Amino acid sequence: MNELLANAVIPTWQQIVMWLIGGLLIYLAIRKEMEPTLLLPLGFGTILVNIPLSGAVGPHGPLTTLFSAGISNELFPLILFIGIGAMIDFGPILTNPKLMLFGAAAQFGIFFTLCLASMFFGINDAASIGIIGAADGPTSIVVAQKLNSNYLGAIMVAAYSYMALVPMIQPPVIKALTTKKERMIRMPYEQKNVSRTTRILFPIIITVIAGVVAPESVALIGFLMFGNLIRECGVLNSLSETAQKVLANLVTIFLGLTIASQMQAESFLRLETLLILGLGLVAFIFDTAGGVLFAKLLNLFSKKKINPMIGAAGISAFPMSGRVVHKLGLEADPSNFLLMHSIGVNVSGQIASVIAGGLILNFFM
Amino acid sequence: MFNPLAFITNLKFMGVGMLTIVAVMGAIILMTMLLNKMYKD
Numbered sequence: 001m002n003e004l005l006a007n008a009v010i011p012t013w014q015q016i017v018m019w020l021i022g023g024l025l026i027y028l029a030i031r032k033e034m035e036p037t038l039l040l041p042l043g044f045g046t047i048l049v050n051i052p053l054s055g056a057v058g059p060h061g062p063l064t065t066l067f068s069a070g071i072s073n074e075l076f077p078l079i080l081f082i083g084i085g086a087m088i089d090f091g092p093i094l095t096n097p098k099l100m101l102f103g104a105a106a107q108f109g110i111f112f113t114l115c116l117a118s119m120f121f122g123i124n125d126a127a128s129i130g131i132i133g134a135a136d137g138p139t140s141i142v143v144a145q146k147l148n149s150n151y152l153g154a155i156m157v158a159a160y161s162y163m164a165l166v167p168m169i170q171p172p173v174i175k176a177l178t179t180k181k182e183r184m185i186r187m188p189y190e191q192k193n194v195s196r197t198t199r200i201l202f203p204i205i206i207t208v209i210a211g212v213v214a215p216e217s218v219a220l221i222g223f224l225m226f227g228n229l230i231r232e233c234g235v236l237n238s239l240s241e242t243a244q245k246v247l248a249n250l251v252t253i254f255l256g257l258t259i260a261s262q263m264q265a266e267s268f269l270r271l272e273t274l275l276i277l278g279l280g281l282v283a284f285i286f287d288t289a290g291g292v293l294f295a296k297l298l299n300l301f302s303k304k305k306i307n308p309m310i311g312a313a314g315i316s317a318f319p320m321s322g323r324v325v326h327k328l329g330l331e332a333d334p335s336n337f338l339l340m341h342s343i344g345v346n347v348s349g350q351i352a353s354v355i356a357g358g359l360i361l362n363f364f365m
Numbered sequence: 366m367f368n369p370l371a372f373i374t375n376l377k378f379m380g381v382g383m384l385t386i387v388a389v390m391g392a393i394i395l396m397t398m399l400l401n402k403m404y405k406d
Binding site: 098103105107108112114119126194195198210213348351355 | 369372379385393396401404
């Protein structure tokens with residue numbers, strides 16, 4: 001018996017708490033289907049790295065090696081962006097480009113949270129916490145990593161958890177800021193054809209414009225738009241399919257597990273983690289408020305009224321946010337279909353959040 | 366460390382950041398409108 005237990009180790013209470021957190025993430029991923037592709041590997045990885053003397057981390061640990069190879073140089077999130085770009089159909093914003101303004105307005109939460117977080121953290125950590133409001137995992141990882149944030153694990157958990165919780169976070173904020181009459185505003189959708197040339201030139205032009213204004217965003221926006229170019233060019237269908245499915249899935253598996261290497265008890269179980277989770281929620285709330293209030297502001301000057309709820313879809317959590325707005329529209333008026341508008345705004349939020357990430361890097365690097 | 370003044374100090378990032386994003390998205394909107402005019406199906 002003694003020989004059997006000779007190599008056994010006793011976990012600390014902090015490590016046991018981390019096992020429970022890992023278990024909770026796995027539960028949320030499986031039972032509640034909250035961002036399962038990321039929360040499940042993250043949850044399992046959390047348990048893996050908090051086993052005393054875990055061989056998964058450390059100088060020769062596979063997760064540490066993967067972290068050096070794919071996260072510390074931002075490679076994994078950027079490669080994932082190729083897959084995301086290949087999945088996105090920019091059609092709705094190409095038919096109605098004005099919707100892109102809402103994507104810009106809904107980044108307000110990022111900058112508001114940055115200011116708020118700067119009261120508690122150094123400016124680089126505050127900026128990394130603010131970018132949780134990008135509602136976009138890869139952007140959060142790239143920004144936090146480039147700014148050498150000490151809280152990558154907490155930032156990732158907050159970003160992905162709140163993205164999954166968008167259907168619970170956004171409706172009360174939207175309802176608090178709009179009247180039922182406003183939520184019932186109808187927005188007819190005009191189906192327009194977009195030429196193939198426009199679809200091909202769009203990702204190239206966006207990369208150039210964003211790159212000139214915020215050169216640090218070139219990698220982020222460039223990989224996203226490259227993925228979209230593969231999709232839209234029409235001659236690389238097999239590559240597009242690979243990027244959307246195999247590549248994105250493969251990177252996601254490694255991304256979740258690798259991020260978990262930052263979830264070790266000693267670096268995660270701190271008061272700051274709770275504060276980051278709270279600030280992340282603030283970012284999502286103010287993103288939503290920014291989009292809705294901007295739409296209400298436009299309505300003061302516009303003859304053709306906009307349903308202010310679509311502003312909330314400018315948060316980049318795609319496609320949940322677009323669906324939430326559509327559902328709220330149906331709740332106010334069962335024959336009011338806002339889906340095409342809200343998805344358009346949602347897609348523009350994806351572009352705007354990446355530009356916001358690049359801007360933050362430009363400010364603080 | 367709790368430094369409430371930092372909120373005010375960093376408001377400039379909010380102003381510049383939001384203005385830049387709106388400007389960039391505005392430029393993208395104009396380019397998209399132009400593309401739609403130039404290349405109709």
